[in-house]
Amino acid sequence: MPPHTALSTPLRAWRCPQCTVRSFSSTPRTQQVGPEHPRYIDIPEPPQQTVPDRKFIKGRLPVPRDVFSGADGDKKATDEWLEPHTRSPKHEVTPPQGSREEWKHKMSDMRRRNLREGIASLRVRKTRVEKRMSEQGAKNKAEREELLNRPEREDERLTAPSHGLDLDYLYTVNLADHALHDPTRAARLAFKTEKVAAHAQKKRDERLDSLHTLYLNARSFIVTPQQLDAAVDDAFGTPEAPHTFGDQSGTYGDAENAASVWAFGRPERVQDILNRANRQGSRSAMDGAGGFSGVNKERIQRIAETLTGGKMGESEEARR
Structure with a gap:
């Protein structure tokens, strides 16, 4: 076989293609990795995985062993x-x-x-x-x-759940020998007694007032079937003559078939009530005075209740 001829071109070392490609980006070359690289996707790692170890400081003394341990430990360095x-050697020889x-x-x-x-x-x-x-x-x-051994602070002593007082001393049978000095005890007990009596009297008055109000309002209570039938007939009428919202004059439609409250006209507005109470918008002084008739009546009734000491019922005309 003929000998192999030498290669015309010398062999070159392999280089990473990503390192030879020129990049026009400002991103550092270390971050320009391909999809096959394990750091292509940035995965956060715990801090303890990358914390460097403590650097060794030159000249630092190591932890010495205990050379003074053992039976002769106390005698060393003597x-x-x-x-x-x-x-030293017994025979001192001077070497050359x-x-x-x-x-x-x-x-x-x-x-x-x-x-x-x-x-x-x-x-x-x-x-x-x-x-x-x-x-x-x-x-x-x-x-x-x-x-x-520090003494207890005053704020802690006063706010502690357990006061630590000597209950035997406070609740002893022989109070003559262990009497506590309290000069304002009689006055405080009298004041507290008056407060308790006033509170009880107030509750009694409120109870009596509630009973009296219940007695006055009991006149309109429905307690029998006859009273219930009368109240239903008064509110809705009888089957022969039911209550309707129609206009009897026929201005707003048929009176029998009407089913709207507007058939009686426009309801009263809040502004109308305020104008009547403040005498604004009234056409005459008599109209304004007529608006105060109900208010004055209520005031007179409250004054009478205060003077008599009890509730006063409404008259038959007022209830109607």
């Missing part, structure tokens, strides 16, 4: 405990300058010094923290005790 742990033994000697001295200083600083910091925590705890305890 000379008795540090002496065997940071003891610049040799590896000199570097190891320096590292050993540095570790012993760091151990002594580190444990001492941790002991100081622990003591400071424990002191601050104890002071804060004592302060909180003192505030709590002060709030618990």
Whole structure:
């Protein structure tokens, strides 16, 4: 087989078509995604899904372990405990300058010094923290005790559902030994007695007035079948002579077949009543005086009822 010839055009790396298409929109390129993109439809997400984690601050000390725990915890950072742990070698040998033994000697001295200083600083910091925590705890305890033992406020005492009074002292049998000092008691009891008596008298007067009014109005009550028949005949007439709205003169139509109240003429308007009461629009002084006849009659009746102390019934002419 003949050898393969080289390609005339070199291969190019694949590029996203959406990134190569020039856009004339002001929308950022990151938001120009196609329908196949998972972020083509903006779906709201809960805030906790995108909240970033707390940034790590350089130089922040980690949470130290409790190096003072155990049986020897209280003895640490003392000379008795540090002496065997940071003891120098018995035979001090001066190594050659610049040799590896000199570097190891320096590292050993540095570790012993760091151990002594580190444990001492941790002991100081622990003591400071424990002191601050104890002071804060004592302060909180003192505030709590002060709030618990604080006396009750006056407004709370007066508005409390339970007054907390000594009922045995108030309702004791021997009042001579435990008498309460109340100089206005007799006057207050007399005033309250008068109020109760006045209220009872007012209710009695109202009851008597209601009974008297019922007695006067009972004259027009329908209590028998004969009175009911008479009232129906008076309102609607008898079968032989029923009441109609027709005009007997025949001006507005047939009197027997008429069925409208307008057959008697135009009803009285409110303005006509006001004009008659205020003497406006009347043609003569007699017409205006005639409008006051009913009002004066009602006033005279109210004056008579006030003077006699009871309701007065209407006369037969007024009822008719």
